[in-house]
Amino acid sequence: MSERVVPEGSRQRRRPTKQGAVLSERLIVDTALRLIAQHGAEALSVRRLGAALGADPTALYRYFRNTDALLLAVADEMIGRAQEGWTATGDWRTDLRDLGLRIHGCYQAYPQAAALAAHRTTGRPYETRAVERILGVLRTAGFPDALAVRIYHAFVDQALAFAAQDAAALALPPAAQEKEAEVWHAVYGRLSPDTHPTSPPPSPSSPPTCATAATPSPSN
Amino acid sequence: MSERVVPEGSRQRRRPTKQGAVLSERLIVDTALRLIAQHGAEALSVRRLGAALGADPTALYRYFRNTDALLLAVADEMIGRAQEGWTATGDWRTDLRDLGLRIHGCYQAYPQAAALAAHRTTGRPYETRAVERILGVLRTAGFPDALAVRIYHAFVDQALAFAAQDAAALALPPAAQEKEAEVWHAVYGRLSPDTHPTSPPPSPSSPPTCATAATPSPSN
């Protein structure tokens, strides 16, 4: 009957693995994140994670009910990192913008993991904290609750949607990224001759992203 | 040496399977889409798809190099359906808005499939057609090419990002959707007492989506 996974709080009996590693929820999540970043999302398997940790693969099931739970923990970790060091300034536009850019930055830093995590609800501490902070910002700004919730959703959905989109572009294997660039050259080539015979291509080296597209560009 | 997959154009030798089905790229894609819609994304496996088609699972490899190629075909099919019956009006804002809503609608109709397909580049006919149509709209509107490409990206990225986000919410299993709703009730409950003791909750039955959030709401 006794549950296989014990909650992290009451975890006491630490025992090293055969290879000497001492496991913990944190260590596992960090290792998973590193594994995904280095070798891509599909390189994350219970067996490989076990190997990377220096433990029997099935030891993970003492910490997470299944791989999906582990994935949610990874997602929450990223939400946590996005908030690291953030503090409210009191200006709600500044605060939300800062949070949004942090999320975007964090997802861009781990695009492979972001692709897995972006559209999930973790129900874990960091996510809860983020929700509370954002609603706190809006309440402090004086929005009535109904409107605050509305703004919350508009903000979070847009931030997550854009972050996910840009992360997905970044998570493509380099070959696919090049191919995409080629497609754009081809399209431009097909467009150009009949209407604008000799105009220069639009900075083909850096394709636009959600972030750049949504940001009012300086004079351009 | 001879390639396992024959391009659809030059495919001739149709032969029924033991169970009498006559395969084709279209049939396979449609069946896959139906399978995903009915039983969720993780129910799509080569073996199950083979069973649904009434064919040996490995027959699929005569039509698609691997499951990823099949997935891209499914993604392209959705792009194709989004364009079905669309025609340009000449007003570029109307045309883009229409296309965007069609994509959104199509993804909402097959949320499970959308989750798999949203962030992929298919490189297939329907996608190519969509790109050409959108750029055509912008060219017809008189935008110089550089700006047209910029607007193209702003539009497509936003449309896809929002469609993906809303599809992801819809693709959650009903239990998770309820849980999410509960969380919102809880948050609202926690918010309410100290600042707005008795204001009614903000229509808790229908959570906001990207589409509703981005649409200027009537007077609300």
Add this chain to the structure above:
DNA sequence: GTTTACACGTCAATGGCGTTGACGTAAGGT
């Protein structure tokens, strides 16, 4: 200090997965 309970790392096993290579048959071009 000894005992006791159980947390947790390990092992073995199960069933599903994608993918490959070989094979034979029937369809189409000639």
Add this chain to the structure above:
DNA sequence: ACCTTACGTCAACGCCATTGACGTGTAAAC
């Protein structure tokens, strides 16, 4: 009528997540 070969089928490989049983060492109880 023949020949070629497309393509459906079969068998097999290696990887996957997950489970149940087991035993050991640790932390707590006394």
